[in-house]
Amino acid sequence: MNQTGSQATAPTILVIGTGAIGGFYGGKLAQAGARVSVVARSDYSVVKERGLSIQSPSGDFRFVPEHVLREPGDLPGMPDTILVATKVLPEQPVTDLIRPVVGPETSIFLIQNGIEIEAPMAEAFPRNEILRGLAFIAASRIGPGLIHHYDYGRLTLGRYPGGPSPRATTLGALLESVGVPCVVTEDVVAASWQKLVWNAPFNPISVLAGGADTAAILASEETARLVPLVMEEVCRTAAALGHPLPPSVIDQNIEGTKVMVPYKTSMLLDFEARRPMEVEAILGNGVRAARRAGAPIPHMETLYALLQLIDRRNRSAGRD
Amino acid sequence: MNQTGSQATAPTILVIGTGAIGGFYGGKLAQAGARVSVVARSDYSVVKERGLSIQSPSGDFRFVPEHVLREPGDLPGMPDTILVATKVLPEQPVTDLIRPVVGPETSIFLIQNGIEIEAPMAEAFPRNEILRGLAFIAASRIGPGLIHHYDYGRLTLGRYPGGPSPRATTLGALLESVGVPCVVTEDVVAASWQKLVWNAPFNPISVLAGGADTAAILASEETARLVPLVMEEVCRTAAALGHPLPPSVIDQNIEGTKVMVPYKTSMLLDFEARRPMEVEAILGNGVRAARRAGAPIPHMETLYALLQLIDRRNRSAGRD
Numbered sequence: 001m002n003q004t005g006s007q008a009t010a011p012t013i014l015v016i017g018t019g020a021i022g023g024f025y026g027g028k029l030a031q032a033g034a035r036v037s038v039v040a041r042s043d044y045s046v047v048k049e050r051g052l053s054i055q056s057p058s059g060d061f062r063f064v065p066e067h068v069l070r071e072p073g074d075l076p077g078m079p080d081t082i083l084v085a086t087k088v089l090p091e092q093p094v095t096d097l098i099r100p101v102v103g104p105e106t107s108i109f110l111i112q113n114g115i116e117i118e119a120p121m122a123e124a125f126p127r128n129e130i131l132r133g134l135a136f137i138a139a140s141r142i143g144p145g146l147i148h149h150y151d152y153g154r155l156t157l158g159r160y161p162g163g164p165s166p167r168a169t170t171l172g173a174l175l176e177s178v179g180v181p182c183v184v185t186e187d188v189v190a191a192s193w194q195k196l197v198w199n200a201p202f203n204p205i206s207v208l209a210g211g212a213d214t215a216a217i218l219a220s221e222e223t224a225r226l227v228p229l230v231m232e233e234v235c236r237t238a239a240a241l242g243h244p245l246p247p248s249v250i251d252q253n254i255e256g257t258k259v260m261v262p263y264k265t266s267m268l269l270d271f272e273a274r275r276p277m278e279v280e281a282i283l284g285n286g287v288r289a290a291r292r293a294g295a296p297i298p299h300m301e302t303l304y305a306l307l308q309l310i311d312r313r314n315r316s317a318g319r320d
Numbered sequence: 321m322n323q324t325g326s327q328a329t330a331p332t333i334l335v336i337g338t339g340a341i342g343g344f345y346g347g348k349l350a351q352a353g354a355r356v357s358v359v360a361r362s363d364y365s366v367v368k369e370r371g372l373s374i375q376s377p378s379g380d381f382r383f384v385p386e387h388v389l390r391e392p393g394d395l396p397g398m399p400d401t402i403l404v405a406t407k408v409l410p411e412q413p414v415t416d417l418i419r420p421v422v423g424p425e426t427s428i429f430l431i432q433n434g435i436e437i438e439a440p441m442a443e444a445f446p447r448n449e450i451l452r453g454l455a456f457i458a459a460s461r462i463g464p465g466l467i468h469h470y471d472y473g474r475l476t477l478g479r480y481p482g483g484p485s486p487r488a489t490t491l492g493a494l495l496e497s498v499g500v501p502c503v504v505t506e507d508v509v510a511a512s513w514q515k516l517v518w519n520a521p522f523n524p525i526s527v528l529a530g531g532a533d534t535a536a537i538l539a540s541e542e543t544a545r546l547v548p549l550v551m552e553e554v555c556r557t558a559a560a561l562g563h564p565l566p567p568s569v570i571d572q573n574i575e576g577t578k579v580m581v582p583y584k585t586s587m588l589l590d591f592e593a594r595r596p597m598e599v600e601a602i603l604g605n606g607v608r609a610a611r612r613a614g615a616p617i618p619h620m621e622t623l624y625a626l627l628q629l630i631d632r633r634n635r636s637a638g639r640d
Binding site for chain 1: 525528529530531532536537540542543545546549618619621622623624625626628629630632633634
């Protein structure tokens with residue numbers, strides 16, 4: 001593995017999205033010596049002028065990107081890695097956006113929510129390496145160029161659809177070198193199903209139950225009963241698709257949530273701010289995968305139907 | 321059947337609740353010649369002074385009760401029939417309230433929403449006849465003593481748990497005599513399951529999907545798919561409990577809803593007004609009945625868990 005630090009050998013990374021994920025992991029990679037540029041939209045002028053500020057319990061830090069761009073195509077040259085850290089919304093495909101800077105050696109690294117979100121990218125860039133990262137982090141963008149990292153930060157990453165990746169190893173080592181725990185896996189798809197075990201119940205229920213945090217969901221008898229039923233459906237689907245998860249995963253997720261500080265899910269935060277929710281990435285893709293695999297998922301289907309409609313209504317309300 | 325009209329032979333009816341149901345059916349029974357008194361709470365002074373006004377497409381009318389009471393016990397004597405037309409909320413049992421006026425010959429007639437709501441009444445008054453009415457009506461209380469009847473009005477009624485009832489026949493004939501279509505049945509429990517076929521999907525979904533009327537629910541692919549799945553679970557439960565419903569009931573309910581004017585369910589109206597919803601009467605009792613019968617009802621359970629929690633949050637918000 002290369003030692004980083006010299007400009008000549010440092011990997012070049014272009015971050016798409018200056019929200020919590022892009023700001024935190026991009027900033028950490030820069031801290032580790034990578035040459036990190038960002039594409040900023042609404043935050044452009046603030047980030048261009050001052051960079052990003054990350055407040056973190058492990059030490060506040062500033063992230064001054066090498067280049068702050070309005071469009072990926074403004075980057076001089078092709079980056080080694082494009083780190084995609086946007087929300088996954090069907091109406092905002094990232095493939096066309098990044099096409100101008102996808103060189104033959106460029107890896108596309110998705111640190112995003114959801115299941116089966118890699119496929120469109122793999123289809124658009126069949127010769128490029130697709131990496132997927134699964135962030136276990138509590139962080140949010142609290143203002144233009146301003147990110148608050150509350151807790152955690154662990155990243156699981158690997159090559160899609162599977163196998164070893166020297167570049168994933170390098171990125172993991174860079175992040176580890178600045179205190180971000182990383183797990184490099186050769187089966188990142190299983191890891192993404194494992195993450196869905198938590199996301200599939202808690203994200204939708206938090207919204208549909210009228211704005212419930214994790215503690216409220218687990219405190220109510222019937223929703224506490226519903227959570228593991230949804231988790232079982234995710235496990236059943238993953239197994240049917242060739243990614244069996246360890247049977248302990250359900251208990252671990254529930255027990256782990258019980259000891260967490262009561263937590264509002266990302267969907268709930270989006271809902272409350274009348275932003276589009278990642279309904280399709282988190283739940284719709286899971287439902288379609290289950291239907292393809294012939295796995296019965298009545299609880300997930302119920303959540304999905306409700307969530308789709310409430311998201312649509314929430315978006316129109318947001319436009320009023 | 322008695323001819324009504326003379327004070328001597330006219331049945332005496334005490335209506336509990338001066339909302340849309342109590343006002344409309346109480347008023348119609350008075351119109352038909354019954355001696356109808358009412359127990360009014362928040363509307364007491366208005367109803368005492370002016371009676372109830374019912375605006376109806378079939379003709380506005382005024383309902384001046386024989387007695388307007390604050391408490392059932394204020395009624396002189398025991399009524400032939402107590403018409404209970406309150407919302408069914410676990411924290412507001414009606415049994416204790418009416419006990420002072422339940423004579424040996426008194427029938428207790430529940431025109432209320434929900435499934436298996438008769439049991440507590442039958443337990444409290446094991447020697448009295450319990451009647452159940454299922455109203456198919458669009459009506460709401462729009463102000464103190466003021467009721468708007470929009471459409472429909474058909475009533476299915478019968479003795480609980482089953483069998484013939486001369487008093488149900490009399491009440492049905494009275495209502496028919498003033499233009500309210502009535503069906504007197506000897507299996508009112510099956511009729512109440514049949515009503516739940518509609519209520520179990522549309523009421524919860526309307527609230528959980530963010531305030532959707534019937535048309536919005538049927539226009540969205542995934543919720544339109546969810547509706548018949550919930551209906552099947554209701555049919556399965558009813559059958560398991562010895563009340564098989566005709567197989568056509570699902571299609572009929574869906575097709576019937578498609579041709580109705582887009583309609584906000586009673587639960588949605590309650591939710592929007594931050595009033596308690598009839599979660600237990602409509603959904604909780606159905607879920608418990610299914611569990612007792614061993615019928616799998618994953619879609620209903622999901623709706624129930626979400627609805628219970630959102631109702632709890634909505635009630636606290638209403639108190640703020």
